[in-house]
Each structure stands twice: as C-alpha cells, then as structure tokens.
Amino acid sequence: xxxxxxxxxxxxxxxxxxxxxxxxxxxxxxxxxxxxxxxxxxxxxxxxxxxxxxxxxxxxxxxxxxxxxxxxxxxxxxxxxxxxxxxxxxxxxxxxxxxxxxxxxxxxxxxxxxxxxxxxxxxxxxxxxxxxxxxxxxxxxxxxxxxxxxxxxxxxxxxxxxxxxxxxxxxxxxxxxxxxxxxxxxxxxxxxxxxxxxxx
Amino acid sequence: xxxxxxxxxxxxxxxxxxxxxxxxxxxxxxxxxxxxxxxxxxxxxxxxxxxxxxxxxxxxxxxxxxxxxxxxxxxxxxxxxxxxxxxxxxxxxxxxxxxxxxxxxxxxxxxxxxxxxxxxxxxxxxxxxxxxxxxxxxxxxxxxxxxxxxxxxxxxxxxxxxxxxxxxxxxxxxxxxxxxxxxxxxxxxxxxxxxxxxxx
Numbered sequence: 001x002x003x004x005x006x007x008x009x010x011x012x013x014x015x016x017x018x019x020x021x022x023x024x025x026x027x028x029x030x031x032x033x034x035x036x037x038x039x040x041x042x043x044x045x046x047x048x049x050x051x052x053x054x055x056x057x058x059x060x061x062x063x064x065x066x067x068x069x070x071x072x073x074x075x076x077x078x079x080x081x082x083x084x085x086x087x088x089x090x091x092x093x094x095x096x097x098x099x100x101x102x103x104x105x106x107x108x109x110x111x112x113x114x115x116x117x118x119x120x121x122x123x124x125x126x127x128x129x130x131x132x133x134x135x136x137x138x139x140x141x142x143x144x145x146x147x148x149x150x151x152x153x154x155x156x157x158x159x160x161x162x163x164x165x166x167x168x169x170x171x172x173x174x175x176x177x178x179x180x181x182x183x184x185x186x187x188x189x190x191x192x193x194x195x196x197x198x199x200x
Numbered sequence: 201x202x203x204x205x206x207x208x209x210x211x212x213x214x215x216x217x218x219x220x221x222x223x224x225x226x227x228x229x230x231x232x233x234x235x236x237x238x239x240x241x242x243x244x245x246x247x248x249x250x251x252x253x254x255x256x257x258x259x260x261x262x263x264x265x266x267x268x269x270x271x272x273x274x275x276x277x278x279x280x281x282x283x284x285x286x287x288x289x290x291x292x293x294x295x296x297x298x299x300x301x302x303x304x305x306x307x308x309x310x311x312x313x314x315x316x317x318x319x320x321x322x323x324x325x326x327x328x329x330x331x332x333x334x335x336x337x338x339x340x341x342x343x344x345x346x347x348x349x350x351x352x353x354x355x356x357x358x359x360x361x362x363x364x365x366x367x368x369x370x371x372x373x374x375x376x377x378x379x380x381x382x383x384x385x386x387x388x389x390x391x392x393x394x395x396x397x398x399x400x
Contacts, residue, residue, distance in 0.1 A: 158370070159363060159390070165362075165366035170361075172313045173320060190359070
C-alpha cells in the first residue's frame with residue numbers, strides 16, 4: 001500500500017511537471033491533471049491537498065533535478081571548460097526537447113512573477129543557487145587567468161544566466177537552435193580573459 | 201456615432217493591453233475584459249469578433265508604441281551614447297512600472313511560444329525589428345571604434361536583446377531594480393571596443 005502510494009504520487013508529479021512545463025500553472029486544469037495521471041479526484045487530493053501544494057511539489061522536484069543537471073554540466077578540467085560544458089549541455093537539453101516548453105524557472109517567473117509570493121520566493125532562490133554555482137566557476141577562472149576580471153564574477157554570472165534565459169526564449173519562439181547557439185557563443189567570447197587585459 | 205465607436209474600441213484596447221500584460225492572454229477572461237472596459241458583450245464583439253482578434257489588435261498597438269519607444273530611446277550624438285540611452289530608458293520604463301508586468305513580448309513569447317502560430321510569428325517579428333535596430337547602432341559603433349569588432353554586430357545585438365529580456369525577468373521576479381541594472385552595466389562593459397583590441 002505504501003509502495004503504491006509513492007508510485008501514484010510520483011506518477012502525478014511526473015505528469016503535473018509535464019503539463020505545467022507545457023501549459024503553465026494557470027493553463028493546467030484539474031481535469032487535465034486527472035486525465036494525464038489516470039487517477040480519480042480523491043486520490044489526487046489524498047496526495048496533494050490543493051493545486052498550489054501540487055505545484056510547489058513539482059517545483060521542489062524540478063529543483064532537485066536541475067541541481068543534478070548543474071552537477072553533471074559543470075564538469076571539465078579547467079573553469080573555462082566547466083563553463084563551456086555547462087553552456088553546451090544547456091543547449092543540448094533544450095534541443096532534445098525540440099525547444100518546446102522552454103525553461104520551467106523562466107516560465108514560472110513570468111507566469112507568477114507578480115502574484116503568488118510562495119512561488120516567487122522559490123523560483124528566485126533557484127535562480128540564486130544557479131547564479132552562485134556559475135559565479136564560483138567564473139571566480140575560479142578569473143583567478144586562473146581564463147576569464148576577464150574587469151567585472152565581478154557575481155555580475156558576470158548574473159549576466160550569463162539572464163542571457164541564457166533570453167536565448168532559450170528566442171529559440172523556443174522560433175523552434176530553432178540558432179538564437180540560443182548565437183547567444184552561447186557570444187557568452188564564451190565576451191567572458192574571455194583577453195577582453196579585459198588592456199589598460200584603459 | 202463614429203467617434204463614439206473609435207473611442208470604445210480604443211478603450212477596449214487600452215484595458216485589454218493592461219490585462220494581457222498583467223495576467224497573460226490565457227489568464228484574462230471575457231468577463232474581466234467586459235468589466236474593465238465597462239461595456240457589454242455585444243459591443244465587444246462588434247469591434248473584435250474573437251478574443252484572438254482582440255489579442256492581435258493589442259499586439260499591433262503595442263508594437264507601434266514599442267517602435268516609438270525605440271525611436272525615442274536610441275538617441276545620442278554617438279552610437280555608444282545611443283545604445284546606453286536605450287539601455288537606461290528600458291530600465292527607467294520598467295522602474296516606472298514598479299517592475300510589474302515585465303516585457304509584453306517576452307511574456308507573449310513564453311505564454312504562446314509553443315501554441316498559436318499567428319502570435320508566435322508576430323512576436324518573433326517584433327524581436328527581429330528590435331534586434332535590427334540595435335544591430336544598426338552597434339555596427340555604426342564598430343565602424344566608429346566604440347564597440348568590439350571580434351563578434352558580428354548582429355550577434356552582439358541578439359545577445360543584448362536576450363540579456364535584457366533575462367534582466368527584466370529577474371527584476372520583475374524580485375521587484376528590485378538591481379538585477380536589470382547589473383545586467384545593463386555588464387552589457388555596457390562587455391561591448392566596449394578595448395575588449396577586442398588585443399591580438400590573440
């Protein structure tokens with residue numbers, strides 16, 4: 001019984017993640033969720049007392065997966081290799097999804113940005129953790145002489161995250177690899193150490 | 201009578217723009233629109249046969265206003281001044297809105313990105329026009345020795361638009377000027393000519 005419950009709960013989370021990612025929180029109805037997960041209303045409410053509880057569980061689960069993705073993507077023998085591998089991995093992931101759905105964090109930021117405080121705080125924290133991970137790699141690369149040092153690592157990291165979100169948006173809009181590729185290639189060049197080695 | 205119709209139509213467009221910007225297309229109901237514009241259903245349908253027609257009219261009107269904004273923002277005696285004035289104007293505009301609502305184009309791209317082809321094409325075209333305007337200024341600045349030349353003007357312009365969209369998203373999420381300011385300051389430094397003047 002316990003195992004069955006875990007399995008039903010996980011199944012609801014998988015389907016809810018897919019639906020929220022594709023249609024947004026507001027665009028997903030209770031009936032969509034019940035149909036996709038193949039369960040009855042009582043079973044859904046047993047696991048998730050409200051749609052908001054379900055959405056927060058979806059975001060919690062997606063956050064864990066995203067942090068695992070960052071662990072796997074930020075790999076390389078130098079800070080520059082780590083950053084480039086992360087950028088290429090992000091592009092590859094969105095390409096595998098056919099540039100459908102975009103970034104769950106960006107979507108939630110835009111859908112909930114002005115409304116639900118719980119969602120906003122959660123998504124802001126995910127962006128903070130993401131930015132801090134990139135900042136650490138950039139700071140290491142600055143110390144190693146691989147990245148420009150005329151801007152703080154924190155500012156460069158915020159810029160990288162902002163540019164990636166914008167690049168994902170453009171590739172999703174056009175269902176085309178090019179905007180995100182162009183954006184990522186620009187980041188690689190813009191961060192290079194020689195860019196800041198001239199005295200002004 | 202003609203004057204009254206024009207006025208009603210304009211009034212609906214103003215209120216629909218406000219609602220779509222704040223809640224999205226899917227989050228705005230017919231009743232929301234009727235209540236906000238203070239009209240009856242028949243009057244709404246007289247001017248806009250469907251919600252989709254209304255949304256496209258809202259986007260058309262917003263596009264005109266955005267192109268006027270670009271005309272006023274891209275001012276200065278040099279290309280660098282023009283770009284900086286545009287960046288500062290974009291920040292000032294979002295600050296005036298209290299970082300509520302975000303960018304209508306970014307929102308529509310994220311809300312409609314995978315669905316309605318008519319909306320997607322329209323929004324992609326607005327982003328193209330915007331990027332071309334920025335590209336022209338960057339190309340002038342490259343010729344004048346103000347901007348780096350190791351990346352094509354088109355690529356730098358796409359990067360600028362992507363980074364601004366990401367910066368708007370972050371400032372909206374946190375209702376804080378800082379993320380967008382940090383992003384814009386980074387753009388100004390990253391594009392500087394001396395960044396590419398070193399032989400590799």
